[in-house]
Amino acid sequence: MATNKIYVFKRFERFWHWSQAMLIIFMLITGFEVHGSYQLFGFGRAVELHTLSAWTLIGLWVFAIFWHFTTGEWKQYIPTTEKMMAMIQFYSVGIFKGAPHPFRPTTLKKHNPLQRLAYLGVLLLIGPLLWLTGWFYLFYAEWQAWGVGSFLSLEWVALFHTAGAFMMLSFLIAHVYLTTTGHTPTSHIKAMLTGWEEVD
């Protein structure tokens, strides 16, 4: 089988992806400690590290948002139904039969329709849920000054923040696994590391 390579992920994109990945994993670890699920760093240290990571992630996002808009890469997340059924068919049946991958990434369309949908969900649902609740969590002492103290309760903010964390954790598990479903089990990961994706 002939193997072609295309350049999918540019340097900044790879940097953004991996630093965000590390930050999110680290925030899951520290976050669930703050939540009381286990003891690792100690509560106080976990809070400090979690907060520090949050600010770092915010900084990273500022650059990432700028990059997405200036390069037009944000269009990669516009959902489409094209080949969606084919993808579902592939993941549920074809992959077990050694069927060819129905989606062929290009620089203009990096993500298959299911990826687009999943990442859009992360960007529009899980992400905002986490950072909005996280923001209120972080500035708890300012609630009175902001005029939200009368109707916001820390309990509900914490509840939604935790719910977001569980969703992010589940996304992470599925996401890591699905990286093995490319042309070869490692081709997606290689692409995210080097920028070059092997395609059929």
Add this chain to the structure above:
Amino acid sequence: MLSGKIILLSALVSCAMLTTMSTFSAPAQSDAMSAATPLTRQKSASTADHSKFKELDQAFKTGPEVTVACLICHTEAAKQVQHTKHWTWESVDPKTGQKRGKKNIINNYCTSPVSNEKDCMACHAGYGWQDSSFDFTIEKNVDCLVCHDTTATYRKLPGDAGHPIYERREFPPKSGKFVDPADLKKIAQNIGKPSRSNCGSCHFFGAGANGAKHGDLDSSLQHPNKYLDVHMDEKGLNFDCTTCHATSSHEVSGSRYNMAAATKGPAHIRGNPDSSPAACQSCHGNKPHPQHMTKLNQHTAKIACQTCHIPEYARNDIGTELSWDWSKATRMGEDGKPFVRKDSAGRRAFDSKKGEWVWDSYVIPEYRWLNGVSTYTVIGDKIDPGKTVQINEVGGSPNDPDSRIWPTKVHRGKQPYDTVNNTLTVQHTAGEDDTALWHNYDWQKAIRAGMKAANLPYSGNFDFVSTELTWPVTHMVAPKEDALSCAQCHSKNGRLKDIQGVYMPSRDANKLLDTAGWALALLTLIGVLIHAGIRILTSKKAG
């Protein structure tokens, strides 16, 4: 074992309330004496040398004579003192109008001074309050010396209604120890600003024993190290009581009765009129931690400084009293005679006169929402004997912006009450007369005499009821290294496990969400593992 001796001797002192004021019991006195130089940091900065005043160059025979001399120059001093709680033993709650103060409440220790004035008033900043006929307007009866003596030789003993000792006397009675009258001239010529030992002469020894009453105030604060109190540390900041309890017109700031529970805003600046300079925030502001510790600063919206910075109170072997069971009083030994018993640390544990006590050191506070307003059970108030009587009901709630979580000392006890009228009783305890409980061990007579003095009806039937007193803990501030760590509260069984109305990460979690969340993650994992398994199996088959 100095403290042990202090306790032992204090326990012998027969008056209850505040007796020891007077009176560092002997070792405590030598303690104070050894610091013949007053405990202030430097020599008096006063522009007046009182030993040069001819008004003070006379052989004073009594306390009031000294006061008359003081008032020649300090014309307004007595009037000022007469407006303070130190004189009136009364405090009116500005919010509820309730009259509190030693004169009106029944506390959980020696209960009430009414009918016991001769002894209790050893801690009154005045002379001659021996019954309800005391005239609160007579200026010469204001006691200047108890707060301004710098020689540590001025002593007021129980039984003298607030007068210092004028004749050599055996004290405690039958102890073989004698107390000499103080040299009032010398004391008057050496007066100065109140030092720790002046305040401590009453406030360290309340309830008749060193440390018994407050727990965060005892004689260890005369020479504290940094561990005990970061501000009063003798080798460090060496604060006096009055450094925080700043005083104006003899009104001492920072009363528990009008407590500043939730001081807001930045530190105060000089010249800024302020009602509560004794609060931590007066100097530290309400964002006291360094900028990078934002989270800690945010805690001041819900938590009093004291909660983290006084991790334990009574941090010494003096300890403090946690309960006083009056129902055990009048119990005699096997020989039918009154007896006393010490606990293993040498502190009073039982006295036929007073009942049974429980002490502890390094006590972990109990935490409460406090807004600084306490409603007291005052003399004559109806009680519900079916419940534990709250000597003071502390106000405060999670949603009140003026409430904070505070460390408190909860002192528990049992006291007599009138089973028909349902009031706590006033009993005549101290004295040498026939009706005094500590003289003839007869509750009935003691209550009858006490209620008569308090002008209250008494049915003739009494029993004992459980009581609780709740006081904020605010002294003995530890160095920052010893402050509570986060996890001491932020954990499942932490210090604040019983505090309601606030969500605390790590302590609190929604069980349903946790179950659902972990299930979602686990199902995802199982899902991908199955998917991977099938892939592996089918690829092998294909291969």
